[in-house]
Amino acid sequence: MRRCAVLTAAVLAALTLAACQRVDGDAGRPPEPGDRAVARVDGRPIWTSDVRREAVAQGLIGQGDALEPSSALFSRVLDEVVDQKLLAREAVRRNLDDDPATQRRLEATRERILADLLVEDVIDGAVTDEAIEALHREQLRQLQTSEELKVRLILTATQAEAEAVRGLVAAGAGFAAVAAERSIDPATRASGGDLGWTTLDVLPEPYAAALTTALAGTGPGAVTPPIETEDGWAVLTIEDRRAEAPPTLEQARPQIVRYLTYERVRQLLEQLRGRAEIEPLTGDAAPAAPAAKAPAAKDAA
Structure with missing residues (x-):
């Protein structure tokens, strides 16, 4: 059951990526430096980065952890990536991606992926060793040890x-x-x-x-x-x-990283919300539905 759920989510993501992918002559070009193809499905390569990304998405490894192509875990995840590509292509062949409800799900998945990419990009720029060390120094300066x-x-x-x-x-x-x-x-x-x-x-x-x-x-x-x-x-x-001994940089690092990540994302959302026009349509703020018209005299009769 878990594998079915994972594959369902993965197929939706695969359909989404396929829908936004620009078709060109670069299908055989490695998407990342040092990447290599580990399988082909109908002539289209699957890269080591595809397998690693899927393993991270399933929580099997952490971001940045190694995943050796010779490992049993790599082989298992590769099989799942092959499965999801086969299922996604069959879904396209059956025109399931043309259904309006499916289009909405694809768009939601696309937005989720793009939001994650933006957050990763923002965090890469904000959560640096320099920022972590600076916040740790400030914490030590303000810390009142018991x-x-x-x-x-x-x-x-x-x-x-x-x-x-x-x-x-x-x-x-x-x-x-x-x-x-x-x-x-x-x-x-x-x-x-x-x-x-x-x-x-x-x-x-x-x-x-x-x-x-x-x-x-x-x-x-x-x-x-x-x-x-x-x-x-x-x-x-x-x-x-x-x-009481103050926490070392390594002891404080996980909490500092979480704080910097939260704070940077909060600032970004604050900026984006400030520039956007957001109109709630539910609850007390929702505009009232138009009143039903009274029937004409001849209909009432």
């Missing part, structure tokens, strides 16, 4: 047990050792209650409030009073604290 805390947890079933383990730690027992022996939290018990490096804003509110109070008092090494939670009674300690 503090990270190295926190350990002991979770007990009752308040009395929590007071008891807190007393053991106050008497000199190692917090990690007590957590490994007494904590009922399955996620952290084996690691001595280690919650790792974290920030107050991502911790449950009762934890954050207790640790804030501890930091205002003795700071690192402080042990909080028992905290009631949904899972039991918690005792926390702060082992260490440090300034």
Whole structure:
């Protein structure tokens, strides 16, 4: 069923491209530098770029990923490209592309392809290494890093047990050792209650409030009073604290790319909408339909 759906969409795209393709004597010329023909259908070549583009369209590979002609995936996608060309040509032979409803679908597909090409062209010019690095520098300049805390947890079933383990730690027992022996939290018990490096804003509110109070008092090494939670009674300690490290360029790159892409497309659409005359024809903004004429006196009779 998935293959049928893919082929249906691909056939529509093939018909659309065929409809807008200018027929000339360049059918055998590689469409891209270094491209090579990997098959022919009724004398018309299929290029490696055709197969790669289809694989990208199906989400089988990413844009820019390699697809070796010797691979099984390449052979599979090539078969699908051959199938879609055969189906598209048979559809044309049967004059299915002359149907008005089909023409509308072809035009919609053509517009979608052209819109994608425009977006790709705009992004290529806007999402550059220089733009990414500049935005990262600006983020670092404006960034107000918070503090990270190295926190350990002991979770007990009752308040009395929590007071008891807190007393053991106050008497000199190692917090990690007590957590490994007494904590009922399955996620952290084996690691001595280690919650790792974290920030107050991502911790449950009762934890954050207790640790804030501890930091205002003795700071690192402080042990909080028992905290009631949904899972039991918690005792926390702060082992260490440090300034949160800002994200590196490579860590921030995916988010920056998404932002630059969105922002550039938004600006483009804003410009295009500003130049276009757009008249809504649905909802409250739609013009009222003309009222039906009253029947003439002789018809009413």
